[in-house]
Structure formats: C-alpha cells, structure tokens
Amino acid sequence: MVYQTPRGTYDILPDEVRKWHAVEEVIRRITQYYRYREIRTPYFEDTAVFKRENDSSDMVNKEMYTFQMGRDSYTLRPEGTAGVIRAFDQHKLYGSMELPAKFYYMGPMFRHERPQKGRQRQFTQFGVENIGVKSPEVDAETIALGYDIVKALGVSSVKVCINTLGDDESRAAYRAALREYFAPHLDELCTDCKRRYEQNPLRILDCKVDRDLECMKNAPKLSEYLNEESKAYFDRVLKALDAAGIPYEVDESIVRGLDYYTHTVFEVISTRPDSGAQSTIFAGGRYDHFVSYYGGPDLSGIGFAIGMERLIALAEDDGYAFASEDACDVYVIGLGDVASEVLSLSTKLRKANLVTEANYVPRSLKAQFKSADRSGAKYVVILGEDEVKNGTVNIKRTADRTQVSVALADAAETISAWEKE
C-alpha cells in the first residue's frame, strides 16, 4: 500500500518551502510597515462561528469540513475573518486595543471543493482585518497593503476591481426591487438562484449559469438604489485609491461570496492568460455588522485574504528571484573508523557558526568529495585515521583548492580566519 496525501492536499517539499519562507518574509515586512500585528486563532471552531444564519454562500452551505465530537459540532475554518472577529469579541479587545485594531493572520484554510489549478482543499491564506474605524481612506489603505505585497513579489498583470454594496438601507431597497423584478421570472432561474432569491437576491446577479438569460440583462442595478450617503462614501473610496496610487476599475458585478459585506468590496485578479480558472489573488470588503454578530460592540471593519498558493505561483511565473540553495560552509569527510571524531569536530565547527555537513558512512574518498561538491561547501575537511593519530586535520578551500594541515583543535579557527580574508 502506497499512502498519499488526501485529495486536494499536498506536501510542500524542501525546495518549495524555500519559496514559502521568502514570500512569508516579504509579507511580514510589508505588513509591519502598515503596523498590523499577527493573530493566531484555532484551525477549527464551533460550527456556529462559521455557519451563520441566513448565509447563502456555497462556502458555508456545502464546502465546510464539519465533524461531530460527542454532542459538539466543530468545523475546520474555511476562512480567516470569522475567527479573528470572534477572538476580538471574546477577549474584548475593543477595550484594550487602539482603534482601528489591525490584525493579520497566515495559515491553512479548508474547503471541500473539487481541486483544480489554484484551488485545493487545504490551502493557505494571508489576511488582514482592520476593525473599528469606518473611513474610505482605511478602505483604500487596506487595498494598498495587499497591492504592495503583490507588487513586491514582482507580480505583473494585476487588476484591482472594486464595487460598493452600499449601506443597509440601500441594499434593502435594492433587494426589494430585485425580488419584485425576478418574481415573474423565478421559473427560468437555476435551483441555486431560487435559493438565492430567498436568502440573498444580490447573488443572483453573480450567477454564471443564468448569466445569459434575458431577464438578467434588464435586472435593476444596485448603483441605481444607492442612497446619497452610500454614494458619497464610495466616491471618497475611489478618491482615496487615487491618493494611494492604486489603479482600479469599478466593476458592478462584484458582490462577493460571503453575505456579511457592506459598502466597499473588491477583488484583485491576475490577468495572465495562463493563471487558470482561478484568477483571484486577493479579495475582501467592509463589514458593518460582523463585530456585533459575535457579541461585540457596533464596530465596522474591513479585511481581505490573499491565496498564498496563487500568489507564489504568480511570483514564480513572473520570475521572482527566490534564493536558489541553502548555503553550506564546511563538509567533513571521514576516512576509516573515525565517525565519532567526525561528529566531535563537526560539533565544534557548528559552535563556531559554520554551517557544517558531516559524513559518517564509510565511503570512498571520491564519493565523499562528490557529496561535498553537491553540498556547495566552501571548505572540505578531511579527517582520516592518520590525522586522528597525529591530532591533525586537512582543510581544503573549494574555490582554489588550497589545502593546509593544522592541529585538530585549530580547525574551526583556521576556517574562520580564512573566511575573513
């Protein structure tokens, strides 16, 4: 029996991990410039944290990994925002933190979807949440943060698409208008849309199945139902984006997959033709009622999440220069029955801050030199039975093949001195 990773999951092998470290480093650095702080929440929560009443999204309704332990129901987190807000409320951070409270998280998310390019069942998101200050400039700054990260990794061909869902009043008016409009067309809609009609008619417009229906084309537009306040807010968001130097496109079709969004929503996509069917790099929006939903005060927040796998793939496509190898300073060759001497020497070298690879297996000199080459070691140390007897060791510099024989006790010192030249 050959075991393998479950469908939609994958191993990140050492060569690949190097890229992850590099990308994580860039993300952490840029996020610090914006003064966001990391928060780590559990990988699973009570199911109720994610399964909110009246939520019409597929993610919540058919893609969650939910399991029962005794009488308790838990769910592997499908997204990051819910956990962060839950933690914010649970620990009453609105009382102890400066507002806006700025959090970021990085970690695995789980959704039971059919895997394909850029979509896996366990995937990794980096996300931020900015809670407590409702201002168009905060919205723009949040988008700028994500945009900076994408740009810092050399990703080209990105497009910022933005839209507004308006405030409660605007959306209520629009919802009513949509219901009235679609009522005579209900039979034409797909089964998903029939559900959406009840739960969240806005998402009918987003449906790819019914996109070409005649009744879709003439459906009322959200922009026609925005009240003055919502319009003004959105106009200021666009101005703020200009101020932040972010190019954007207003796209009225963006309504987002989660139901908790209000006002600003955005999706940043890759326009590369080879990025597959999953082109969204990061996406998010503002939420007016999410903080109070979990028992906190009536604060508004905004956030987004980046798909790390997609981001790394795009950085690679655009030729981002990832470090090529893990460096090695010294390779210790052992000849004869000297394994324990090799170990004690290697330990000393490492204590002297030298990255050291040691050979403990009886192999030919030639084979060990080959390994030393492959390790990329800058120095090769040869320790044989003769040397052990004399208390000496041979040190060879790879670059010019100079070799010296020094006292065993002076090995680390000799290499360090050579290093400083």
Added chain:
RNA sequence: GCGGCUAUGGUGAAGUUGGUCAACACACUGGAUUGUGGCUCCAGCACUCGUGGGUUCGAGUCCCACUAGUCGCCCCA
C-alpha cells in the same frame, strides 16, 4: 456535484495496425584512479508498464470497472 484529458523506473519520457530482451536521456551506485572532487570511459540500475477484471494463441498497447492526477464547469483565495 457535473464534464474532458491522463496514468510506463528516482526523474523526463519512447513504445509503431496488439506479436523480439520495455528505447533513449538525466539522476544514482560501483570501477578505471586501494586517501583528494566537478571532465572522460566502463559497468550496474523497470521479473514490469496506477489497481482489478475481460477479449485474444498472445496486451504497456483493445474493452469495462475502480483509484489517483490534471484541466474546465460551479465556487472562490
């Protein structure tokens, strides 16, 4: 949940209308060079072609099922 494509060694892969030893390359191991490397040369390295059935005198090559991968629909990061 639905559809297309794919499945040969550590890797990349050849395998012709089903009919010799399952090419070739890289990697790896050993040797030429019994303690000094990246070149060269030589040798070794798939009782077997995702799994299970079937057709046939004969199947990696055809058929069916299953499994996995992959791409797309949907959904979304």
